[in-house]
Amino acid sequence: MKKILIILLLAIMLVGCSGSKEKKTTALDYFKTAEGTQEDVNGTYGLYNDKYFFYIDNITDDKYITLHLKVTDIDDNNLFDDNLNMIRPGFYAARAVDDEPSLYYTTDLDYYNLDISIDYDYNYDGVGTDLFTNITKNGGFTILEVEEVAKAEYAIAILSNILDTNYYYYDIAYDKEAGNAQFDREDANYKVAVDYDNKTITINKIDNGNLKEEKTITMPF
Structure with missing residues (x-):
């Protein structure tokens, strides 16, 4: 009788463990939070077909980064001020702007590793x-x-x-x-x-x- 009770208890525990595994129901469920600094991103700009583009590079090997980007011209007028989509390691986000950029600011940075x-x-x-x-x-x-x-x-x-x-x-x-x-x-x-x-x-x-x-x-x- 004791052996039967032990077997039943183990079976219940196994069912409980398998049932407790979290299902991934959102895109962020495939990531875990990570540590990072402002130095993990770098801003540059270029001219293409007479149009200025501002680039934010994710210069890490393993971090996925979201952030808010603000870009201004030499007179401190806003050229871009919005959240960016997630940037994967070693890649960049590009945004067209109406004039030559002068300064940029990155805030609200969140860092993730693929889980x-x-x-x-x-x-x-x-x-x-x-x-x-x-x-x-x-x-x-x-x-x-x-x-x-x-x-x-x-x-x-x-x-x-x-x-x-x-x-x-x-x-x-x-x-x-x-x-x-x-x-x-x-x-x-x-x-x-x-x-x-x-x-x-x-x-x-x-x-x-x-x-x-x-x-x-x-x-x-």
Whole structure:
């Protein structure tokens, strides 16, 4: 009788543990808060097609940053004063302004780390108007890892407002200097297609150039 009671107690504990796992229902659930300083971002500007653009660079390797940006001209007139979308590590936010910038101010900075167990690299790419993201990890991805990364990348896309629809997964040790040149979509192992309107992620395995649908996930946000 004692053994039966112990077994029942263990079963109840296991059910309780599995039921207590938090579901990720918002984009920010894929992140954890981190520490940071003003030195994690850097502002510059440039002239393109006779139009001034102001850039805020996230110069960290692992922090995702949100902030409020104010840009003024030499007479202290406001050129830009608003919140920015999340900026991912090593990337930037760009805003068009009506005159040559003089000073900028960053306030209300929040810092995050991606809260998943997989260490991978990414690279934005495109051919003409076909924009996509390369995802890579030395040793490749299991289907469960593809799913975990795909959900995280979906959350990043929502928060950064960089809504790439196709993601290609590779078994490559990432070379930062090589950039886009190291990727060829014919060598990808998986293609993940995202439909933001319908909140779906479709995972396709690539076999000799042919796509085999493995799974479609519906996201809650």
